[in-house]
Amino acid sequence: MLTVNRYKCCYCGACVGVCPTCALELVETWLEVSAECKECSLCTKICPVGALEVKA
Amino acid sequence: MAAKTAAELGLYVVLVEKRQEIGEPIRCAEGVSQRSELRELITVQPDWISTEVNGVRLHSPNNDNVSMTVDNREEVGGYILERKTFDRGLALQAACAGAEVLVKTRATGLIRKDDLCTVSVICQGESLQIEAPLIIGADGVESKVARWAGIDTRLKPEDIMVCAQYLVLDDCIDQEYCEFFFGNRMAPGGYVWIFPKGGRLANVGIGIQGSQSCPGEPIRLLDRFMQRRMPRAKILQIVAGGIPTSGPMNNTTSDGIMLVGDAAHQSDPLTGGGIINAMRAGVMAGQTAGKAISSGDVSTAGLKEYEDRWRSSIGKQIEKRYNAKNFFLKLTDDDLNHLAGSLHGMDISRMDMRDLLWFLFKQNPKLLWNLGVLNLIDKL
Ligand SMILES: Cc1cc2nc3c(=O)[nH]c(=O)nc-3n(C[C@H](O)[C@H](O)[C@H](O)COP(=O)(O)OP(=O)(O)OC[C@H]3O[C@@H](n4cnc5c(N)ncnc54)[C@H](O)[C@@H]3O)c2cc1C
Ligand code: SF4
Ligand code: SF4
Numbered sequence: 001m002l003t004v005n006r007y008k009c010c011y012c013g014a015c016v017g018v019c020p021t022c023a024l025e026l027v028e029t030w031l032e033v034s035a036e037c038k039e040c041s042l043c044t045k046i047c048p049v050g051a052l053e054v055k056a
Numbered sequence: 057m058a059a060k061t062a063a064e065l066g067l068y069v070v071l072v073e074k075r076q077e078i079g080e081p082i083r084c085a086e087g088v089s090q091r092s093e094l095r096e097l098i099t100v101q102p103d104w105i106s107t108e109v110n111g112v113r114l115h116s117p118n119n120d121n122v123s124m125t126v127d128n129r130e131e132v133g134g135y136i137l138e139r140k141t142f143d144r145g146l147a148l149q150a151a152c153a154g155a156e157v158l159v160k161t162r163a164t165g166l167i168r169k170d171d172l173c174t175v176s177v178i179c180q181g182e183s184l185q186i187e188a189p190l191i192i193g194a195d196g197v198e199s200k201v202a203r204w205a206g207i208d209t210r211l212k213p214e215d216i217m218v219c220a221q222y223l224v225l226d227d228c229i230d231q232e233y234c235e236f237f238f239g240n241r242m243a244p245g246g247y248v249w250i251f252p253k254g255g256r257l258a259n260v261g262i263g264i265q266g267s268q269s270c271p272g273e274p275i276r277l278l279d280r281f282m283q284r285r286m287p288r289a290k291i292l293q294i295v296a297g298g299i300p301t302s303g304p305m306n307n308t309t310s311d312g313i314m315l316v317g318d319a320a321h322q323s324d325p326l327t328g329g330g331i332i333n334a335m336r337a338g339v340m341a342g343q344t345a346g347k348a349i350s351s352g353d354v355s356t357a358g359l360k361e362y363e364d365r366w367r368s369s370i371g372k373q374i375e376k377r378y379n380a381k382n383f384f385l386k387l388t389d390d391d392l393n394h395l396a397g398s399l400h401g402m403d404i405s406r407m408d409m410r411d412l413l414w415f416l417f418k419q420n421p422k423l424l425w426n427l428g429v430l431n432l433i434d435k436l
Contacts, residue, residue, distance in 0.1 A: 012083055014218055014298025016198035017211045018266070026198060027162065028075060046213060048220045048296040050272020 001055055002039060004031050008051035015043035015052060057097070057146060057335045058192045058316055061342025063153035067349055070186055071147065071155050072177055074162035079143030083297035084331070085221060085259045086137040087234060087251045093332045094135060097339065098149070104142040107254035109134045110232050111405070116396030117239035117389040122404065134234060136251050136259070137331070166191065166204040171354070173312045190354045192314050192341050194334070197298050199319035205310040209319065213266035215302035217246055217328045220274035221261030223293035226286045229258040237281070240389050244268035246328075248281050260286070263299065263328050265385070301325035303378030304371040309359040314341045322370055326377040326384070333370045340365045376436050380409060383432045391423060410436040 002023075009031055016024045016031075023036035024043065044052040059071040086106065088094050110133045114122045151157050161179040168174075175186045193201025197216075202209040229252055237248040245265025252258045262278045275296070282289060300321035308315040316322070316337045323330030344362035348354045387395070398419035404412055413433050417424045 010294060010296035011081070012296035012298065013196065013198040014216065014296065017209075017298055017300070018213065018216060020210055022200070022203055025200075028160075042213065044271050045269060046216065046218055046266050046298065047271055048218045048269075048274035048298075050275070052271065 002033050002037050002043070003053050003055055004033065005051045005053070006030075008049050009047075010049055010051075012048065014046050014048060018042050018046050057338030058194055058314075058342040058345070059150035059155045059338075060146065060153050061339050062192075062345045063150055063155040065342065065346035066154075067346060069150070069155035070188070071150055071157045072161050072163055072175070072186070073147070073157070073159050076160040077144075078147045078159060079140040082139045082295055084137075084139050084295070085249055085251050085261050086139050086142075086253075087249075087259075087329065088135045088137060088331055089234075089327075089329065091133055091135055094335075097332070097335050098146075100135075101141075101145055104137055104145055106136045106138045106257075107231060107252055109136060109234050109252060112234045112236060113230075114396070115235065115237040116392050117242065118393045118396075120393065120396045120400070122396055122399045122402070136234075136253055163195070163201065166201060168205075168312055171312070190312050190314070190345055190349060192316055192338075192345065193319045194316040194338065196318045197300060199315065201313065202315050202319055205313040207305075207307055207310060207313075207315065209305065209315075209321065211266070211298070211300055211302060211321075213269070215300060215321075216266040217263040217299040217301050218266050218269050218274050219261055219263040219295075219297045219299065219328070220278045221259055221295040221297075222278065222282070222289075222291045223253065223295070224258055224260050224282075224286065224289040224291055225256050226258070226289035227256055228286055229256060238392055242281065243277060245385055248278070257292075259295075260289070261295065265301075266298070299323050299328040299330060301328065301378070301381060303374050304367065307363075308366070309356050309363050311356050312354050314344065314359055314362050316341045320366075322366070322374065324377050325374055326381045333374070337366050337370060376409070379432055379435045383427065383429065386427050391427075394420060394423060 011029045013026045021036040023034045025032045039054045041054045059069050063069045161177050163177050165176040173191050177184050199209050231252040235250040243262050245268045246263040248262045250258050250260050302321045303325050305321045308320040317334030322333040341362050348358045
C-alpha cells in the first residue's frame with residue numbers, strides 16, 4: 001500500500017505528474033491516493049522530501 | 057496570461073484555480089534571466105520584483121568559478137520575482153480584463169460532447185458544471201486536463217527535474233549574482249542554485265534528474281550543501297517541486313482543448329526555467345482562442361495556429377535545450393572541471409550556447425569529440 005507521510009509532504013505535485021495510472025490527486029495540501037494505484041513505487045523515487053513509501 | 061489575453065479579446069473567460077490563494081505556496085526559484093523578456097510580455101509592477109541581478113556565476117565541481125556579468129545593461133540582467141504577488145497580479149489583470157476568477161475550485165473531470173466541453177469542478181465544496189466551447193489547460197506539472205483529453209503527459213523519471221529549495225537568511229549571499237553549482241555528487245544530472253532575493257535573503261535550491269533520484273534525495277543533498285556552504289543560514293521557507301524537462305510534447309491540442317505551460321512541458325529542459333515560456337504560450341493560446349471562437353472552429357484543426365506558433369518558437373528552443381541537456385548529462389565531474397578551467401578569464405556573457413560549445417571544442421577537442429559535441433552543435 002502507498003502511504004503518504006503528511007508531516008513531510010510539501011504538496012508540490014511532482015508525484016502526481018509521474019504516476020502512470022493517474023492515481024494521485026493533490027487537493028490543496030492533501031494528497032489523495034486512489035484505488036488505481038498499482039504500487040509501482042515511481043512516485044516514491046520522485047518525491048523530493050521522501051514523503052511516500054510503498055509498504056507491504 | 058491566457059485568461060488575460062482571451063478576456064482582452066472580448067471572450068467570456070472563467071479562470072479556475074484549485075488553491076484558495078493564487079500563487080501560494082510557491083513552487084519556484086523565481087528567476088527570470090532577462091528583464092526584457094518579461095517586459096515584452098507585461099508591464100512589470102514594482103511589487104512583483106524581489107531584486108534585480110546583473111549576472112550569473114557558474115561553479116564547477118572543484119569550485120573554480122566562471123562569471124558572466126551583464127555590465128548593468130538594463131535590458132539584459134535578470135529579475136528575481138516575488139511569485140506570490142506576481143501570480144496574483146497576473147490573475148488580477150485577467151480579472152480587470154473581464155475574466156471571472158474562481159478560487160478554491162478544482163477541476164475534477166471533462167467531457168466533450170456536441171462541440172461543447174463540460175468541466176466538472178468542486179467550488180468550495182459545491183459540485184458545479186461549467187460549459188465552454190474551449191478549455192485551456194494551464195494546470196502545471198500535475199496536469200489532469202491533458203489526460204482527460206486523451207493527451208499523454210505522464211512524465212518519465214528522466215523527464216522531470218525534482219527540486220527542493222529553502223528561502224534563507226544569510227550574510228554571505230552575493231546580491232548581485234545568481235549562482236549555479238555543478239557536480240554529479242552534489243546534484244546528479246542537475247545543479248544547486250542561489251538566487252538572491254534582496255536584503256540578506258536568497259532562494260537556495262537543488263534540482264536533480266528524476267531518474268537519478270531516490271526518496272528524499274533532493275532535500276538531503278540540499279541540506280548537505282547548506283551545511284558546507286552556509287552553515288549559519290536561517291531557513292524561512294521550504295519549497296519542493298518537479299519541473300518537466302522532456303522537451304516538446306508531440307501534441308498539445310485536441311478538439312476544444314489547448315495545453316499551456318508546464319502542462320504542455322514547455323519549460324526549459326536544461327535550466328528548468330518555465331515562467332517566460334508559460335507566459336508566452338499563454339498569450340499565443342489566448343490569441344488563438346479569440347480567433348477560433350469567432351470563426352466557430354475550435355476543432356484540433358481550428359487550434360492548429362497555436363500548435364504551430366509555439367512549436368516554431370518555444371518548441372524549437374526547448375528541443376535544442378533538450379539535446380544540450382542530454383549532452384551535459386554525459387559529462388563527469390573531471391570533464392566539468394576541465395571545461396571550466398578553459399573558460400577562465402573569458403567573457404562568455406555575449407556567447408550563445410553554440411558559440412560557447414565551439415569555443416570549448418577548440419580548447420578541448422579530444423574530450424568533446426569523444427562526447428559527440430559536433431553532433432550537438434549541428435542541432436543547435
Ligand atoms: C523548485 C522550482 C524552481 C523553479 N525555478 C524557476 C525559475 O527560477 N525560473 C523559471 O522561469 N521557472 C522556474 N520553475 C518553473 C516554473 O515554476 C514553472 O515552469 C511555471 O510556474 C509554470 O507555470 P504554469 O502556469 O504552467 O504552472 P503552475 O505555475 O504550476 O500553475 C498551475 C496552476 O494550476 C492549478 N491547478 C492544477 N490542477 C488544477 C485543477 N485540477 N483544478 C484547478 N486548478 C488546478 C495549480 O494549483 C496551479 O496554481 C521552477 C519550478 C520549481 C518546481
Ligand atoms: S512529491 Fe512528495 S512532497 Fe510532493 S506532493 Fe508528492 S508526496 Fe508531497
Ligand atoms: S505507486 Fe505507482 S501507481 Fe501508485 S501512486 Fe505511486 S506512481 Fe502511481
